[in-house]
Amino acid sequence: MQWTKQNEQIVYANRWFSVNLADVALPDGRHLDHFLIRLRPVAVATVVNEANEVLLLWRHRFITDSWGWELPAGVVEDGEDIAVAAARELEEETGWRPGPLRHLMSVEPSNGLTDARHHIYWADEGAYIGHPVDDFESDRREWVPLKLAPDMVARGEVPAANMAAALLLLHHLRLGQDALP
Numbered sequence: 001m002q003w004t005k006q007n008e009q010i011v012y013a014n015r016w017f018s019v020n021l022a023d024v025a026l027p028d029g030r031h032l033d034h035f036l037i038r039l040r041p042v043a044v045a046t047v048v049n050e051a052n053e054v055l056l057l058w059r060h061r062f063i064t065d066s067w068g069w070e071l072p073a074g075v076v077e078d079g080e081d082i083a084v085a086a087a088r089e090l091e092e093e094t095g096w097r098p099g100p101l102r103h104l105m106s107v108e109p110s111n112g113l114t115d116a117r118h119h120i121y122w123a124d125e126g127a128y129i130g131h132p133v134d135d136f137e138s139d140r141r142e143w144v145p146l147k148l149a150p151d152m153v154a155r156g157e158v159p160a161a162n163m164a165a166a167l168l169l170l171h172h173l174r175l176g177q178d179a180l181p
Helices: 082-094 146-154 161-175
Strands: 004-013 017-025 031-039 042-047 053-061 066-070 073-075 096-098 102-107 118-123 126-128 140-145
Touching (some): 004 031, 042 082, 042 096, 042 161, 066 161, 082 118, 096 118, 102 161, 118 161, 140 146, 146 161
Antiparallel strands (some): 004 017, 017 031, 042 073, 053 066, 053 140, 096 126
């Protein structure tokens, strides 16, 4: 059953996002107005070291008034390569420069409302270059054993769905039956 967008108009826009209104035709011929949010792509990155610890941020999100573990992330600037943006965000938010990044996954956290695409990368090495420029983004930065990820997700300590999915996939790749060499 496919919905078809007939047209779309911008209701509000700024440099971060736009709120649009679409006229959508349903398969039975009815139409409905559907609001949607258009967002810039998001780049996410982390490092998993030789001890199978993952570099995470402990931060507060004022919108939901909640604390949780996250991976460094931010919007991709116009014309910026996504992997370059992921490395930049990791460095700015943690003070760690990643080694060669590998694409882990791309997800759409809320595709019924937004077109936000989150591109998640990881490296198996990094170099500490100094205190993070954007230290205001998190309360602390820690190397957390990857083996703890499933329980952290289950306890709600990783509230963002994209971050939970990435940590669970990293856990599977590094520690699961099909672990990488």
